[in-house]
Amino acid sequence: MKAVLFEHFREAPSIRNVPDPKPSTDGVVVKVEATGLCRSDWHGWMGHDADIVLPHVPGHELAGTVQAVGRQVTQWRVGDRVTVPFVGGCGHCHECNSGNHQVCEQQFQPGFTAWGSFAEYVAIDYADTNLVRLPEELDFVTAASLGCRFVTSFRAIVDQAKVLPGEWVAVHGCGGVGLSAIMIATAMGANVVAIDLTEEKLAFARELGAVATVNGAEQDVVAAVKEITKGGAHVSVDALGHPSTCFNSIANLRRRGRHVQVGLMLGDHATPQVPMDKVIAHELQIVGSHGMQAFRYKAMMDMLETGKLKPQKL
Amino acid sequence: MKAVLFEHFREAPSIRNVPDPKPSTDGVVVKVEATGLCRSDWHGWMGHDADIVLPHVPGHELAGTVQAVGRQVTQWRVGDRVTVPFVGGCGHCHECNSGNHQVCEQQFQPGFTAWGSFAEYVAIDYADTNLVRLPEELDFVTAASLGCRFVTSFRAIVDQAKVLPGEWVAVHGCGGVGLSAIMIATAMGANVVAIDLTEEKLAFARELGAVATVNGAEQDVVAAVKEITKGGAHVSVDALGHPSTCFNSIANLRRRGRHVQVGLMLGDHATPQVPMDKVIAHELQIVGSHGMQAFRYKAMMDMLETGKLKPQKL
Amino acid sequence: MKAVLFEHFREAPSIRNVPDPKPSTDGVVVKVEATGLCRSDWHGWMGHDADIVLPHVPGHELAGTVQAVGRQVTQWRVGDRVTVPFVGGCGHCHECNSGNHQVCEQQFQPGFTAWGSFAEYVAIDYADTNLVRLPEELDFVTAASLGCRFVTSFRAIVDQAKVLPGEWVAVHGCGGVGLSAIMIATAMGANVVAIDLTEEKLAFARELGAVATVNGAEQDVVAAVKEITKGGAHVSVDALGHPSTCFNSIANLRRRGRHVQVGLMLGDHATPQVPMDKVIAHELQIVGSHGMQAFRYKAMMDMLETGKLKPQKL
Amino acid sequence: MKAVLFEHFREAPSIRNVPDPKPSTDGVVVKVEATGLCRSDWHGWMGHDADIVLPHVPGHELAGTVQAVGRQVTQWRVGDRVTVPFVGGCGHCHECNSGNHQVCEQQFQPGFTAWGSFAEYVAIDYADTNLVRLPEELDFVTAASLGCRFVTSFRAIVDQAKVLPGEWVAVHGCGGVGLSAIMIATAMGANVVAIDLTEEKLAFARELGAVATVNGAEQDVVAAVKEITKGGAHVSVDALGHPSTCFNSIANLRRRGRHVQVGLMLGDHATPQVPMDKVIAHELQIVGSHGMQAFRYKAMMDMLETGKLKPQKL
Ligand SMILES: [Zn+2]
Ligand SMILES: [Zn+2]
Ligand SMILES: [Zn+2]
Ligand SMILES: [Zn+2]
Ligand SMILES: [Zn+2]
Ligand SMILES: [Zn+2]
Ligand SMILES: [Zn+2]
Ligand SMILES: [Zn+2]
Known part of the structure; x- marks a missing residue:
């Protein structure tokens, strides 16, 4: 061959x-x-x-x-x-x-x-x-x-973050993983805030359901997310994989908020700093997410079949 | 006054x-x-x-x-x-x-x-x-x-049933509680099967998002739900409160399925029979739901604000 | 052979x-x-x-x-x-x-x-x-x-009831399943109330760790459990499998209590009555338990090895 | 006064x-x-x-x-x-x-x-x-x-780590918080590995129920915990509050293991590095723990009353 x-x-x-x-x-x-x-x-x-x-x-x-x-x-x-x-x-x-x-x-x-x-x-x-x-x-x-990207986001949002309807979900990075996360969290009834550095990607994020966007090139990301969400996100995802998006994603949580690390952290980025003082005082949770089991595709496929998810839009 | x-x-x-x-x-x-x-x-x-x-x-x-x-x-x-x-x-x-x-x-x-x-x-x-x-x-x-009705259904579906996206949710009874449950489960990404005795109510259920309906006056409810859901519902709600809807709602579950009793059971109906043999063999779960706390209105209100729930349609 | x-x-x-x-x-x-x-x-x-x-x-x-x-x-x-x-x-x-x-x-x-x-x-x-x-x-x-019996009780108490330390656990029936449940719940830091009809079995239950016992031949079981536990059990197990132990086990729960049905309900006993009015008003939970997976033996074996469980005493 | x-x-x-x-x-x-x-x-x-x-x-x-x-x-x-x-x-x-x-x-x-x-x-x-x-x-x-210290450990072990019976729990640091954690996890049926720098404290840890100990002054902590637990701890607690105990406590987890940060991280220690590559690949969880609510004292008091916890030994 x-x-x-x-x-x-x-x-x-x-x-x-x-x-x-x-x-x-x-x-x-x-x-x-x-x-x-x-x-x-x-x-x-x-x-x-x-x-x-x-x-x-x-x-x-x-x-x-x-x-x-x-x-x-x-x-x-x-x-x-x-x-x-x-x-x-x-x-x-x-x-x-x-x-x-x-x-x-x-x-x-x-x-x-x-x-x-x-x-x-x-x-x-x-x-x-x-x-x-x-x-x-x-x-x-x-x-x-x-x-x-899509199944990774599905597991991250559904099974690891356990997003609830009405929660505020911040998604840091609007590449393939981030956009998938935005679509999935929106389909679950969450209110999504998308963060990226370019207006073009943020516009696409809004098309996919994000109710608010933050341009990290122009705004203080943590302050902006806290303001939009009136106190901080319930769930925040680092969909890029960088020490600064990781840190921001933890720092912009409200009390008892949950950060999901999806973007890979390799080489020089393998051991980033996290605001552990806040993790303790506000009882934050940090969890990694890695792929998805074959048997969990069924729920995702059932959503595709009834039009609740449309990965072909990505 | x-x-x-x-x-x-x-x-x-x-x-x-x-x-x-x-x-x-x-x-x-x-x-x-x-x-x-x-x-x-x-x-x-x-x-x-x-x-x-x-x-x-x-x-x-x-x-x-x-x-x-x-x-x-x-x-x-x-x-x-x-x-x-x-x-x-x-x-x-x-x-x-x-x-x-x-x-x-x-x-x-x-x-x-x-x-x-x-x-x-x-x-x-x-x-x-x-x-x-x-x-x-x-x-x-x-x-x-x-x-x-609406907050009762919100708690039943979100906090008690803990419905997940892509799950099949059967709602028995399309009165105020049932229709609310259909709207809420749909907004969470679930696939809803609505059950009632009149076509008019089932038509309204479909309008609110139900992907399938079963007319209990014409069909064997348990068999129909199992066929539509390919094995049984993950979650089933008795939104009416009657020994027969209660029994059906438990009986139409798949393995490890969850029944939520929302419809009141009073007087003669206070102690209905349940298929406990199946509860054991399939490890089913039965849970009651009763009102909702004031502090949980916030998530619901945030969904109203972004148009994810529209109780005024009911 | x-x-x-x-x-x-x-x-x-x-x-x-x-x-x-x-x-x-x-x-x-x-x-x-x-x-x-x-x-x-x-x-x-x-x-x-x-x-x-x-x-x-x-x-x-x-x-x-x-x-x-x-x-x-x-x-x-x-x-x-x-x-x-x-x-x-x-x-x-x-x-x-x-x-x-x-x-x-x-x-x-x-x-x-x-x-x-x-x-x-x-x-x-x-x-x-x-x-x-x-x-x-x-x-x-x-x-x-x-x-x-022992693994069935392990799953019932640990994975289905999810007993927490300091909780009150009522065990109805002190046969093999019940005694196993008493030993396991005790090893998890729960306070166990054992219920049976003979003093001999209740004495053995106390030896295995039960902190209180109720003789159902002499006392009103539900009232006795509620008094001992100051309001009702957090968790209650029907370890026998009979409509009356099943009913009592649900009825003696406190608000948000959890009943686990372990004892089999077959034939005439397959569809017992449950106090559904209380299931709703107090948001009780009923769940079945059926055997245990091979991979969960590991935790049980690790407890045997360090002497935290002693099935040979049964 | x-x-x-x-x-x-x-x-x-x-x-x-x-x-x-x-x-x-x-x-x-x-x-x-x-x-x-x-x-x-x-x-x-x-x-x-x-x-x-x-x-x-x-x-x-x-x-x-x-x-x-x-x-x-x-x-x-x-x-x-x-x-x-x-x-x-x-x-x-x-x-x-x-x-x-x-x-x-x-x-x-x-x-x-x-x-x-x-x-x-x-x-x-x-x-x-x-x-x-x-x-x-x-x-x-x-x-x-x-x-x-005692209630902080109770919440950390019971409500935040959600320790299960038969799990391996590593406790880093045998001061007041660590010793409390050892006693509480033991009372829940967990197998505890205590880590400290002095033999005297480790001896006391064994008295309180630790089934194994690691002297960090003499051994590679992460390797030792992994060997004792045959693959890594299910739960690990930094009871001291130092960048190195925090890092070790995350690094010695098995797949899907949970780290609880209890020891305070202030001033220079507020933003420690964590092995995020492993958090992703093994889907580890990190969670902070902060005090305990008054209403949760009840379960702890019930354990004191039946002799399952003995804080006076500390
Ligand atoms: Zn790829
Ligand atoms: Zn494998
Ligand atoms: Zn009303
Ligand atoms: Zn009150
Ligand atoms: Zn047998
Ligand atoms: Zn199979
Ligand atoms: Zn203090
Ligand atoms: Zn307050």
Whole structure:
């Protein structure tokens, strides 16, 4: 098959002919119909991810049809239309058994721990645990786009932040993760304040449902969020991943507010400072969010089906 | 002042001149600008409520302006536009201290434990704990309508059922409580199935957001809900209060589903049968819901303000 | 192998020579070292359980060593010392994926859905999902006794009731389930009130940590529990499974109290009456509890290891 | 009355005759029978607390008898034996209404926002909300010692960490807060690992129930905790309040572990670095804990009464 492959970090990848993948006993091979690209791919290519073994084929945001099935797979057949979360759980560790495949102890990540979807075919391990069936009406391109930013935001907002209707939610950074978070929190009945540095992105945030916006290039972000929310956000998300957005996102909370760290913090940014004095005095909560389990796609898909979420707008 | 008063249960009330109320030391007197009527008033007039002492003035769904203030009240002034939940907490018992005024041990209920709002003025005790400030843009009639059915449904759906986005919510009975529940669950991103006996009410339910409806006069309710929801509802609400809606609402749940009993069960209906074999085998949850605390109005009001809830449509 | 087998419901079982079991591809065969008996076996033998196909070998409380391993099993080897919960999850349905194997949609139950442990060997399906490794220091007899009553109580008290330290917990019925519940709730810092009809059992309950007891043959149970707990229990468990213990267990709760139904309700007792008027007015919660997942044994085992739980005392 | 008073920060306090306090309308005056001292007093005397107005009388850990009662107080009488939490809620802000007096927006703190208990008498505002009745059998000295370190640990372990039985809990720092946390977590059925720099304190920690100890002067704390707990603590508490204990306490968690920051972080330590990369990848949770509400003393007192907690051992 043809695949996009790089042999050295930070050097241009090229299209090569490589052997077709075979399914592991508990895995499948998927014919790739659509694949996406995000900042995690850039991190991988830069050499920031210790899981990658060279030469490497990237690609973790994918949708396609099952083309071959390992002999232990019981739930899937050739021809099934599928996608996968970017973190695949092994299905047998303590985390997987408790329903927390997103922090599995032996994760399968296409495009990181194995060759990914910038290829005609991609092998996916632990298929029974991780494959997600696509509804008829969901096209491959939209499906591929769900697998990373959108599901990450879904888990962050729904399962980690546990946003309640009528709460004020501040979203720091209006890239793919942030815009997804805005759409999802709005669909749950929250009042969203979007923060970014450009008016263009803030305008799009308002289109997706944000009831207020703050331009960090012009305003004191923490003061502005506190004023708009009359005391601070109930929930705040760092959707970018930077020490300053992280700090602001904690600092703009009201008493007992919850910060969710979604944007990755790697390299120099791995250990940012946080306003711990305020965390104590106001009993703030900080929580990380990492991907989403395959079984949680069902709720998201049911919202797509009834038009409550429209990822194709992003 | 003039008031609607009855001297005997089940006998016609009449309009009388009675002395103007005076505020208790921790209470206020409210000039009534709007007042509503619901089935609870009928129960009270029938003699089903042991709290009522004759002669009695009913009325618990009210909005108005503060007209007099007791000397211990610190948060309210003459002229403030207000409403109150139908259960007022004393502010000092264990339940109130823990934030659960809706199940206060010494409840103040206008129209039940004291004379109510079918009068020019009504005295409200424990004012600092229970009064709710009306936003400028909220008219008295809408505000009065919130105080009973709408807030009851808000607590039932948001705080007791803890509905999540993408969940399937069955609402049994499309009266005031049920329609409120449909609007609120829809605003939270849930997929609602409405159940009633008349097509007219079901049509209105669909207008308010229900994605499917079941006519109990024509269909097997439990089977229909299970089919629509592909396995059973995650959450089901008995918004009517009848042994059969209660039973169906539990029986149509999927594994680990949650039933919320909102519709009152009094007299002959006080101790209905439930499918406890299924409660065990499927680990179902049953929970009651009773009014809502004054401090929780804030989230609801913030949703009204941004147009996410529109009680005036009911 | 030799096995205890019955060919008709309600007729005496006999010891027979039957073919040795073979492991399914995802299962193991366990050499039975210890096996227990409980009221569920009686229900099975009476014909109350629709899963049982005749002729049948009962037995669901077991411990032993792995004797043969199916070819898809990755986590277990011949010679491993193991036990299993009485409900085995399939590992692939929505419930299992979410960590709720105790309500799996395709349960494997040794002694019910398949031949059980009253035999020299027993086949256990879905081994990777359901086997539990025994610590060196845990003998087979104690381990076998955990699998049904003790783990059922652990889940009921810890995961379903979510008992908090300092709470008052009423346990109705001091059989195996009830005594386990008393030991576990006590180990969590709760104050337990035990209820039974015989002084002997109540004396044993006190030995296991109950701080108060009520003899239902002599006292009004609901009134007594309310007096001892100064207002009602925070948590109450029907450990027997009878309409009257179920009703009392709900009726003796304080406001916002939680009833857990553990004792089975079958046949004539399947749909008991509950005081729903009080469930609403006091916002009570009723929840069922059914077995326990294999992965939750770890916390229980860690308590055994440090002497915080002593099931051998039961 | 006589009182210990200082006129300048960092200068020796002296005993003076000052006017007797009078109760505010919603407050009481308590005759001080016992009073304690802790590091917060040192912070106050150093000038780290912006609430203190000079000249000042310190003292926030107190027990005594009510000596005078303001005219709006309804729950208390002269002669009542009482203590108070060090944070008193106003009883009327949003936080207090929701049951979160520990983060009240207008806190009353004896010894900080007002003169404290190093005096014959101390005035306590918001008495109906904050006074705690002492059981007959609880002496004043023990009661005074509860009000700061012990209740802070109770909330941290029970309400903020939500420790479960069988979980591994790491406690960093074996001073008053840490030892209280060890006793409380042990009483809940958790397995506690105590960390400190001196063998003497670790020996005392074992006496109070710690099942393992780590001497940070001799061992790599994070590695040692991970080894003892076979993968990391479920819950970890920084009971000291230092950037290094805070960092270690987060770093030694297992996947989805919860860190509770109890030890104060002030001045130079206010914004410590945290391993946010791990917070994301392992979905860790960080939460602050601040005092405890008066109404939550009841559960703690019930545990004292049945001997499940013994603060007098500390
Ligand atoms: Zn991506
Ligand atoms: Zn795993
Ligand atoms: Zn009403
Ligand atoms: Zn009250
Ligand atoms: Zn059994
Ligand atoms: Zn299953
Ligand atoms: Zn307050
Ligand atoms: Zn102190």
